[in-house]
Amino acid sequence: MSFHFRPEGRSSGFIHPLSSEITPRAVYEGRRDLLKLMAGGAAGAALASFAGREAFAQATGPHKLALLPGAKSAVPGAQTMEKLTDYKDATSYNNFYEFGTDKGDPVKNAGTLKTRPWTVEVEGLVKKPGKYGIEDLLKLSAQEERIYRLRCVEGWSMVIPWVGYSLAELIRKVEPQGNAKYVEFVTLADPKTMPFVGSRVLDWPYTEGLRMDEAMHPLTLLAFGMYGEVLPNQNGAPVRIVVPWKYGFKSAKSIVKIRFVEKEPGTAWNKAAAQEYGFYSNVNPNVDHPRWSQATERRIGDGGGLFAKRNKTLMFNGYEAQVGQLYAGMDLKKNY
Amino acid sequence: MNKLLMHPAAKPAIFLLCLLPFAQLAYAAVAGGLGANPQEFLIRATGDWTLRFICIVLAVTPLRVITKANALARFRRMLGLFAYFYVVLHLLCYSWFDMGFEWADIAKDIAKRPFILVGFSAFLLLTPLAATSFNRAIKAMGAKRWQMLHKLVYLMAGLGLLHFFWMRAGKNNFAEVFVYAAIIAVLLGWRVWNYAGKRRPKPSAGVRGSSSGEKSLRSSTG
Numbered sequence: 001m002s003f004h005f006r007p008e009g010r011s012s013g014f015i016h017p018l019s020s021e022i023t024p025r026a027v028y029e030g031r032r033d034l035l036k037l038m039a040g041g042a043a044g045a046a047l048a049s050f051a052g053r054e055a056f057a058q059a060t061g062p063h064k065l066a067l068l069p070g071a072k073s074a075v076p077g078a079q080t081m082e083k084l085t086d087y088k089d090a091t092s093y094n095n096f097y098e099f100g101t102d103k104g105d106p107v108k109n110a111g112t113l114k115t116r117p118w119t120v121e122v123e124g125l126v127k128k129p130g131k132y133g134i135e136d137l138l139k140l141s142a143q144e145e146r147i148y149r150l151r152c153v154e155g156w157s158m159v160i161p162w163v164g165y166s167l168a169e170l171i172r173k174v175e176p177q178g179n180a181k182y183v184e185f186v187t188l189a190d191p192k193t194m195p196f197v198g199s200r201v202l203d204w205p206y207t208e209g210l211r212m213d214e215a216m217h218p219l220t221l222l223a224f225g226m227y228g229e230v231l232p233n234q235n236g237a238p239v240r241i242v243v244p245w246k247y248g249f250k251s252a253k254s255i256v257k258i259r260f261v262e263k264e265p266g267t268a269w270n271k272a273a274a275q276e277y278g279f280y281s282n283v284n285p286n287v288d289h290p291r292w293s294q295a296t297e298r299r300i301g302d303g304g305g306l307f308a309k310r311n312k313t314l315m316f317n318g319y320e321a322q323v324g325q326l327y328a329g330m331d332l333k334k335n336y
Numbered sequence: 337m338n339k340l341l342m343h344p345a346a347k348p349a350i351f352l353l354c355l356l357p358f359a360q361l362a363y364a365a366v367a368g369g370l371g372a373n374p375q376e377f378l379i380r381a382t383g384d385w386t387l388r389f390i391c392i393v394l395a396v397t398p399l400r401v402i403t404k405a406n407a408l409a410r411f412r413r414m415l416g417l418f419a420y421f422y423v424v425l426h427l428l429c430y431s432w433f434d435m436g437f438e439w440a441d442i443a444k445d446i447a448k449r450p451f452i453l454v455g456f457s458a459f460l461l462l463t464p465l466a467a468t469s470f471n472r473a474i475k476a477m478g479a480k481r482w483q484m485l486h487k488l489v490y491l492m493a494g495l496g497l498l499h500f501f502w503m504r505a506g507k508n509n510f511a512e513v514f515v516y517a518a519i520i521a522v523l524l525g526w527r528v529w530n531y532a533g534k535r536r537p538k539p540s541a542g543v544r545g546s547s548s549g550e551k552s553l554r555s556s557t558g
Contacts (some may be wrong), residue, residue, distance in 0.1 A: 008481070086391070088372075089372040092371070092372060093371065093373060095370035101507060101509045103372075103373075104371065155375075200508070201507065201508045201509055202508070272508055273508070275503075288448070290449075291449055291451060291503070291505075292449075293441075293444075293445065293448070293449075298373065298375065298376075298434075300372050300373055301372060305367060305374065306370075306374050306375060306378070306406065306433050308375075309436050310434075328510060
């Protein structure tokens, strides 16, 4: 398989099976104009005109952190209609093992994480390697709000309004070489601010990876915020990946390095238990985890309390129309 | 010590103490204090309390022998029944709140997932113990046979540990498992040591093997 990276090739290579999901050109270009306007410093005026068109996202957090609004995303599949998970649940029930293995640990322990200054190093098989300050990354492309389902391999799920832009925007800027087939993400492993980096639960630093076409898919998000605010530390501040059709652990948090490589990179969970956590880790109700059935999931805070029923898990977490073609011809039982 | 333990209020007091975790969980469930995933919270909390009560029950005899507080023995059956009470709650939370009483799914789950199978077997093994915990059962069975049956609790402790270990295995997160394993190892180890001590002949009997064995051990390490 070979990949071409042309700046104008935003949607080339991706088949959109439903014509109704394709954003009309006029709307799309109008949006680009608006975003350009915003980037030029006229965000206030743009916001006023856009608000009337209901194009700005509605999700808001408790306004404890810096605001980070995003324009409603036009990427197909980026706006699920389910009820949002409460901000409190989404920020107090987390897997972020650098801060502890209990899901209540990250919110208690992540206060020590320093998110400024922060740099992300781009290296490996790219024409323009370099270090990006978080401020530069924030400005690299217009911020969009994407409402994604998040499905954890443990059998629970949330619906979260993320703020960020397609990882593809960054990838195009750094111009990967032709032999770059995979992208590896390395997350911070600072024993001074991350109390559990000393534990032997995983091989630190936490690493994850995507095949290049997965990384280039418009749904793959480089996220800086959620609920209209910057990311809370426990959710992977200041910058993380979100891959909505894969189990949550594929989405590396607090990223410090993005590396372009030729061979499939080792990933933290795959190294820890290969028979349980594959490289692909696509959400798949037909392939059970050895210890959890993946046929159903519990939607956190869905209102039913203790007696709430589990939801049926959807193939590719409900994003089959958008990403199914990436895996055409692959045996997903083998490539789990 | 014995006097305090023989006080008529001792048993009701310990009974209420054992109910405290249940009351706490029930209150939190009503007050919405179980966090983002209340089903998971209840399953884990009742599992933890089952293991804790197994440790408590296993601690009764060593404590009784070491402190000579023989009156401790009168609480053992009640403590054992509380271990059963919490394992029943654990199973109930799983099959009701997590699985919605979908029996076919539950049966599939037990058959497919070894750690659930082990947990379920441990529950099954505890059931005859709980069912024979009244005085007439001891008479009907004969004290010896009754005691043999109730030694199953040792196996049950091991299975409970294995169930917990397997549950945590995917995350390589064994800190808590090791704490319970250490406690149970000490409590069972004490029994082995105590049993061997009782069978060990008195020094005056003069056993050739042991003294020469000791000597050769010394020379080999020297």
